[in-house]
Amino acid sequence: MEDKFNKQLKKLDIYLSEKQKWQFKKYYELLTEWNKVMNLTGIIDYDEVNEKHFVDSLAIVKSIELKKVNEMIDIGTGAGFPGIPLKIVFPQMHVVLLDSLNKRVKFLNMVIEEIGLQNIDTLHGRAEDYARQEKYRERFDLCVSRAVANLSTLCEYCIPYLRIGGIFISYKSGNIEEELRNSRRAIKVLGGEVEKNIIFQLPETDISRSFIKIKKRESTKKEYPRKAGIPAKEPM
Numbered sequence: 001m002e003d004k005f006n007k008q009l010k011k012l013d014i015y016l017s018e019k020q021k022w023q024f025k026k027y028y029e030l031l032t033e034w035n036k037v038m039n040l041t042g043i044i045d046y047d048e049v050n051e052k053h054f055v056d057s058l059a060i061v062k063s064i065e066l067k068k069v070n071e072m073i074d075i076g077t078g079a080g081f082p083g084i085p086l087k088i089v090f091p092q093m094h095v096v097l098l099d100s101l102n103k104r105v106k107f108l109n110m111v112i113e114e115i116g117l118q119n120i121d122t123l124h125g126r127a128e129d130y131a132r133q134e135k136y137r138e139r140f141d142l143c144v145s146r147a148v149a150n151l152s153t154l155c156e157y158c159i160p161y162l163r164i165g166g167i168f169i170s171y172k173s174g175n176i177e178e179e180l181r182n183s184r185r186a187i188k189v190l191g192g193e194v195e196k197n198i199i200f201q202l203p204e205t206d207i208s209r210s211f212i213k214i215k216k217r218e219s220t221k222k223e224y225p226r227k228a229g230i231p232a233k234e235p236m
Helices: 004-011 018-034 046-062 083-089 102-114 151-161 177-189
Strands: 071-075 094-099 120-124 140-145 162-172 192-201 208-216
Touching: 004 046, 018 046, 018 083, 018 102, 046 083, 046 162, 046 192, 046 208, 071 083, 071 151, 083 094, 083 102, 083 120, 094 102, 102 120, 140 151, 151 162, 151 177, 151 208, 162 192, 177 192
Parallel strands: 071 094, 071 140, 094 120, 140 162
Antiparallel strands: 162 208, 192 208
C-alpha cells in the first residue's frame, strides 16, 4: 500500500526512485537521532516530518521549473530545509546551504555524506557577509529561504546572491499581503520585482502556504546588503 508521503508527492507530480525513497528515510532517521542532542526541529513524528518539512520543501515546484535550475542557494537552511529535499529530487542542481550556526552545518555535512549527495556545499556564516564575496554575489539562478524573518530583511539577505534574471522564492504562511506591501520598496531598491504570490494548500492537508516569487531585474547596488545584523534590526 502506498504511504501518505508518496501520495502527497504524486499531487505535486513528483515520483521518487527507490534510491530517493531511501535517502528521505535515512535523512529522517539522522534528523531525529541528532535532534536528541541539539535543537534541529520541534517536529519528530515520521508523518509530520514528511509533511511539514519534506513535502513543504518540495511544494516549491508549484512556482518554478526546477529542472531548468543549475545553481541554487538556500539561505538560513537550518536542518537542511528546503535545500536537501530539493537536491534529492533534482540532483542536477548545484546546491549551496548557508547557515549561521556551526553545529547545524556539521549536521548538514554528515547528512550529505551519509545519504550520498554530490555537488552540494555548505557555508557557515552570515548571509550578509557571503553576499559581499565575489564568488557568491550575483551568481545563482535561484535563491530560496524558509527562514522566519520579515520579507524586507529576507530580500536584503537573498537578492544580492542572484544573477540578473534569477529568482528568489520566500516560503511564507498566513496572510502576507501587508508584509508584501511593506517590502515593495526594498525589493525595488535591491533590483528585484515581485512576479507572483502563489497561495495554496499542501497536498492532503489543511496547511496553507504562500510562495513569494521575486525576479531580479537589475544588479544590486554595492552598499547592499548592509553590515551583518542591520537588515534584521532595521528592515528597509
